[in-house]
Amino acid sequence: MSAPNQTKIPSYDAIVIGAGISGMYFLYRLRQMGMTALGFEAGSDVGGTWYWNRYPGARFDSESYSYGYSFSEEVLEEWEWSEHFSAQPETLRYLNYVADKFDLRRDIRFDTRVSSAHYDPTRAIWDIETEAGDRASARFLLMAVGVLSEPYIPEFPGADTFRGEKWHTSTWPHHPVDLSERRVGVIGTGATAVQMITEVAKNVGDLTVFQRTPNYCKPLRNGPIDSATQAEIKASYAEIFDKCRRSFGGFIHDFEHCSALDVSEEERLEFYERLWNERGFGFWLGSYIDILSDLDANETVSKFVREKIRERIDDPEVAKLLTPTNHPFGTKRVPLESGYYEAYNRKNVHLVDLHRTPIECFTEIGITTSAAEYEFDVIIYATGFDAVTGALNRIDIRGEQGLALKDKWADGPSTMLGIQTVGFPNMFITAGPHNASSFCNVPRCLEQNVEWITDCIAYMRDNQYSRIEATPEAEAEWTDHVLESADATLFPKTDSWFMGANIPGKKRVFLNYVGGAQNFRARCDEVAAKNYEGFSLR
Ligand code: N01
Numbered sequence: 001m002s003a004p005n006q007t008k009i010p011s012y013d014a015i016v017i018g019a020g021i022s023g024m025y026f027l028y029r030l031r032q033m034g035m036t037a038l039g040f041e042a043g044s045d046v047g048g049t050w051y052w053n054r055y056p057g058a059r060f061d062s063e064s065y066s067y068g069y070s071f072s073e074e075v076l077e078e079w080e081w082s083e084h085f086s087a088q089p090e091t092l093r094y095l096n097y098v099a100d101k102f103d104l105r106r107d108i109r110f111d112t113r114v115s116s117a118h119y120d121p122t123r124a125i126w127d128i129e130t131e132a133g134d135r136a137s138a139r140f141l142l143m144a145v146g147v148l149s150e151p152y153i154p155e156f157p158g159a160d161t162f163r164g165e166k167w168h169t170s171t172w173p174h175h176p177v178d179l180s181e182r183r184v185g186v187i188g189t190g191a192t193a194v195q196m197i198t199e200v201a202k203n204v205g206d207l208t209v210f211q212r213t214p215n216y217c218k219p220l221r222n223g224p225i226d227s228a229t230q231a232e233i234k235a236s237y238a239e240i241f242d243k244c245r246r247s248f249g250g251f252i253h254d255f256e257h258c259s260a261l262d263v264s265e266e267e268r269l270e271f272y273e274r275l276w277n278e279r280g281f282g283f284w285l286g287s288y289i290d291i292l293s294d295l296d297a298n299e300t301v302s303k304f305v306r307e308k309i310r311e312r313i314d315d316p317e318v319a320k321l322l323t324p325t326n327h328p329f330g331t332k333r334v335p336l337e338s339g340y341y342e343a344y345n346r347k348n349v350h351l352v353d354l355h356r357t358p359i360e361c362f363t364e365i366g367i368t369t370s371a372a373e374y375e376f377d378v379i380i381y382a383t384g385f386d387a388v389t390g391a392l393n394r395i396d397i398r399g400e401q402g403l404a405l406k407d408k409w410a411d412g413p414s415t416m417l418g419i420q421t422v423g424f425p426n427m428f429i430t431a432g433p434h435n436a437s438s439f440c441n442v443p444r445c446l447e448q449n450v451e452w453i454t455d456c457i458a459y460m461r462d463n464q465y466s467r468i469e470a471t472p473e474a475e476a477e478w479t480d481h482v483l484e485s486a487d488a489t490l491f492p493k494t495d496s497w498f499m500g501a502n503i504p505g506k507k508r509v510f511l512n513y514v515g516g517a518q519n520f521r522a523r524c525d526e527v528a529a530k531n532y533e534g535f536s537l538r
Pocket of ligand 1: 059060061062148154187188189190191192193195210211212213333354382383384385497502
């Protein structure tokens with residue numbers, strides 16, 4: 001951080017980094033509490049994930065009406081989702097409408113990246129500096145930087161020599177892109193690629209997909225919301241949100257309390273078939289209780305999906321490549337699709353198996369694998385994100401003893417409730433590592449995070465506390481609990497962003513909380529009810 005100059009540094013009760021779903025809600029809540037707050041946002045407007053991810057096909061895989069904010073009766077009454085699973089432009093319009101309604105932009109500095117945040121123990125204040133050199137300070141530092149906001153671009157030799165255009169899915173150009181006569185290469189087949197490939201394939205000159213690992217995708221079954229359903233939704237918001245609050249993942253779906261192995265094969269197949277034909281995530285998060293914890297139970301559903309995939313692809317060789325066999329169903333995030341497999345039945349869509357023929361380098365004209373050279377006009381990285389910790393680590397965050405957050409977490413994160421970490425007083429994180437939000441119908445958990453944190457700040461103000469920090473004992477206990485909960489499932493067996501395993505050199509450790517969003521909420525409520533047990537307040 002540069003030396004102090006003579007200009008007065010603006011000071012606030014809180015600084016909020018990020019103007020996505022939780023950053024916006026923080027600003028709303030703090031203002032309601034009569035506190036001063038300033039938000040910083042790298043993008044040019046509000047929306048976070050929905051501001052950045054503009055690739056064709058980007059849409060919810062949560063039911064739209066379970067995704068929006070629940071805190072305002074007026075917003076619930078005024079806003080109407082047009083589809084069961086809203087597409088990105090509509091979601092961004094929604095977030096803009098909320099920002100307008102509550103006049104949030106006046107407290108946000110856009111096009112501004114925060115480069116450092118240092119805690120000064122003598123003043124008990126956080127000092128932040130932006131990439132442009134602007135500075136500000138605050139009692140509370142509220143990190144609302146998102147789970148999947150730090151794009152990951154693998155280092156392929158020669159990438160800079162490619163003469164065509166290339167971009168990551170999360171930085172899709174803001175202007176319309178016409179690919180109808182262009183040769184396009186896509187690297188990656190995760191949930192983003194599945195949505196994007198399906199749309200791009202409909203109007204592209206020629207499309208080549210470079211796949212390392214196939215996924216188990218499930219049909220989304222989207223559709224418009226008719227006016228009768230719209231009225232029904234509006235009349236039942238209380239029940240919808242209550243259902244989400246009590247469920248494992250903050251969705252309207254929840255697990256059956258029955259093992260996949262305790263029923264006959266006939267009953268099981270009938271059940272899978274029913275869930276398969278329903279909308280959304282029920283097939284993943286509304287299935288038998290042990291499909292994500294018992295390999296034999298899991299194999300019943302993995303086999304079911306493999307058969308469903310094969311049925312849809314004309315070429316048996318391509319079908320084989322698109323059928324996952326190296327990991328259990330649901331241990332990577334399940335992509336929801338609307339015609340993904342049929343895209344590969346088009347003559348101008350090709351699939352390259354990177355296991356058999358890895359990428360060797362980029363060239364001026366395209367990509368060379370161990371078997372062939374491919375020519376492209378455009379290359380799209382659908383290669384995911386340095387998830388959960390990436391956006392935090394990008395900022396030079398230093399705590400009480402000058403310790404850098406990324407050094408503290410070099411061997412994996414440790415937190416209390418994923419919300420605070422020892423050594424970083426008065427810093428709160430939404431959707432941080434080991435927080436239920438990073439494995440949740442995100443806004444449902446983010447609202448809970450923001451409400452818990454702002455209630456805690458109100459409690460501190462009412463009781464004249466100026467400093468809060470998790471205790472080492474509480475942090476160790478929570479971290480053990482998080483890792484034990486993960487070890488009781490099949491998730492650690494699979495390489496994915498859940499495990500940090502998608503980033504070369506990143507510690508392979510579970511980054512989310514899979515003990516259930518409803519249990520996370522209960523634990524947070526208990527901590528608050530016991531005057532913030534597990535935190536030291538002074
Ligand atoms: O990223 P990913 P994503 N060479 O990490 C491949 C959320 N989301 O952006 O599997 C070649 O899942 C990699 O291969 P492999 C959702 O939570 C939400 O698709 O590592 N390939 C994989 O195929 C999701 O989980 C919505 O072998 C390389 C792909 O790139 C999260 O975003 C929609 C490679 C990355 O897949 C991330 O999804 C979409 C390399 N060097 C996404 N490195 C909603 O609907 C990586 N890959 C709300």
